[in-house]
Amino acid sequence: MPLTGSLGMLETFAPTVAAAHARIGAVRPAAYARTRNALDGAVTGLSPYITHGFVTLTDVLAGVCARQPLDMQHKFVFELGWRAYYRHVWGHRGEGILQSLHEGPLPDHAYAGELPADIRQGCTGVPVVDEAVRTLYATGMLHNHARMWLASYVVHVRKVHWRAGADWLYSHLLDGDLASNHLSWQWVTGTASRKPYLFNADNVARYAPTHWHSPGSAIDTSYEALDRMARRNGPQASAEAPVHTGDGDRAEPSLRCEPPDELQASAPDPRLVNGRDVWLIHPWSLGPPPVLAPDTLLLGLFVSDFHRTRPWSERRWRFVGTRMAELTSQHWYGDAAAIGAALAGARRVRCLAEPHLAPWLTRWAECQAAPALFAAVERRCDSFSQWWFRTSHGLSTAVDLLTAEDALAR
Numbered sequence: 001m002p003l004t005g006s007l008g009m010l011e012t013f014a015p016t017v018a019a020a021h022a023r024i025g026a027v028r029p030a031a032y033a034r035t036r037n038a039l040d041g042a043v044t045g046l047s048p049y050i051t052h053g054f055v056t057l058t059d060v061l062a063g064v065c066a067r068q069p070l071d072m073q074h075k076f077v078f079e080l081g082w083r084a085y086y087r088h089v090w091g092h093r094g095e096g097i098l099q100s101l102h103e104g105p106l107p108d109h110a111y112a113g114e115l116p117a118d119i120r121q122g123c124t125g126v127p128v129v130d131e132a133v134r135t136l137y138a139t140g141m142l143h144n145h146a147r148m149w150l151a152s153y154v155v156h157v158r159k160v161h162w163r164a165g166a167d168w169l170y171s172h173l174l175d176g177d178l179a180s181n182h183l184s185w186q187w188v189t190g191t192a193s194r195k196p197y198l199f200n201a202d203n204v205a206r207y208a209p210t211h212w213h214s215p216g217s218a219i220d221t222s223y224e225a226l227d228r229m230a231r232r233n234g235p236q237a238s239a240e241a242p243v244h245t246g247d248g249d250r251a252e253p254s255l256r257c258e259p260p261d262e263l264q265a266s267a268p269d270p271r272l273v274n275g276r277d278v279w280l281i282h283p284w285s286l287g288p289p290p291v292l293a294p295d296t297l298l299l300g301l302f303v304s305d306f307h308r309t310r311p312w313s314e315r316r317w318r319f320v321g322t323r324m325a326e327l328t329s330q331h332w333y334g335d336a337a338a339i340g341a342a343l344a345g346a347r348r349v350r351c352l353a354e355p356h357l358a359p360w361l362t363r364w365a366e367c368q369a370a371p372a373l374f375a376a377v378e379r380r381c382d383s384f385s386q387w388w389f390r391t392s393h394g395l396s397t398a399v400d401l402l403t404a405e406d407a408l409a410r
């Protein structure tokens with residue numbers, strides 16, 4: 001039962017497994033490697049589907065390799081690796097990824113704690129920033145380069161703490177993922193990397209369409225000047241840039257903490273599950289369910305403890321909710337205590353493991369590890385290259401990766 005609602009994004013990012021596979025079928029690895037930095041480059045748009053578990057990294061790479069074999073060092077394999085690497089860091093550091101991993105160009109207290117209104121409204125007067133914010137609000141998606149530009153401007157030009165920017169961006173993205181998002185912000189800041197990521201107007205002119213170009217703005221300067229700016233204790237946030245109001249203003253879409261009404265999620269009720277086998281479907285496990293005994297109850301689950309601290313856009317709720325409605329007609333929305341108490345009478349409860357719900361799922365259910373493309377690296381790696389070396393050691397092609405012992409054992 002598709003949810004009603006007239007959001008264009010549902011056409012662009014249809015919340016179906018078939019739409020995800022159509023995107024996999026359309027991946028052009030050579031064009032991807034050549035053009036991925038350009039805003040109109042051959043990127044895949046797969047991240048909302050990967051984030052919400054419609055497809056796994058293994059599905060993606062297997063689908064691409066079925067048409068064209070790739071070297072292990074191919075840019076596309078590498079980028080899938082970044083997602084897995086960020087999850088590796090999350091696995092080792094847990095909640096620690098929400099704090100600066102080490103000091104960046106300036107101490108944490110040198111940055112403002114709130115995102116200024118002109119950035120939120122996309123009316124800073126710097127076209128690259130305003131266009132990025134408008135695109136984000138209009139689509140729920142943003143090209144990787146635009147995310148980097150936006151984050152770099154927020155942190156290094158406006159001196160806003162990366163965490164304020166990361167929390168805001170997470171809540172508006174269709175693909176918001178605490179590991180990829182918060183650690184990318186830290187990478188841009190320089191608290192998870194050796195140096196801050198900086199960009200200037202020439203870089204924008206090279207990779208973005210004309211209306212994004214930003215000559216004469218704060219970023220139209222040399223990299224040396226930008227580096228000095230990033231390391232200088234300076235005026236924070238709103239003092240640095242003018243607030244323009246008028247035509248350029250874009251209202252920030254509202255955020256919500258609960259599923260759409262159409263989903264008719266009910267409060268946890270033990271009568272539904274008592275004595276039964278239950279497979280939990282949460283918002284990060286929206287792929288096809290595993291083969292289950294016919295009398296297994298498929299139960300959609302939204303944990304309010306998570307959603308109250310991490311609200312999502314209406315668009316994301318519809319993306320998730322529509323697919324949830326397709327998978328099952330039974331949904332619970334409730335707090336962790338009520339869900340735990342209600343599930344206690346079930347005969348057996350299972351689900352896919354998911355770090356966004358890590359503190360709760362393991363208390364209620366047998367959690368099966370989500371399929372992993374890359375072999376687990378036991379030792380914590382503080383750089384992508386360390387991790388990549390360990391996980392890809394001895395593999396020369398992507399097919400080796402897909403068929404490696406570790407992969408088969410997962």
Ligand SMILES: Cc1cc2nc3c(=O)[nH]c(=O)nc-3n(C[C@H](O)[C@H](O)[C@H](O)COP(=O)(O)OP(=O)(O)OC[C@H]3O[C@@H](n4cnc5c(N)ncnc54)[C@H](O)[C@@H]3O)c2cc1C
Nearest residue numbers: 043044045046047079082083144147175176177180181184
């Ligand atoms: C500030 C910032 C915030 C980000 N927040 C998120 C987020 O919340 N969720 C998210 O999935 N990605 C995030 N990314 C990473 C990246 O921007 C997106 O994964 C990518 O833009 C999604 O578009 P795509 O599917 O077309 O990517 P493609 O370029 O087509 O890549 C294919 C897949 O590879 C993975 N991937 C590619 N580049 C990266 C990368 N740099 N880091 C991690 N994974 C990557 C993604 O799963 C992506 O779907 C962020 C990057 C930055 C700089």
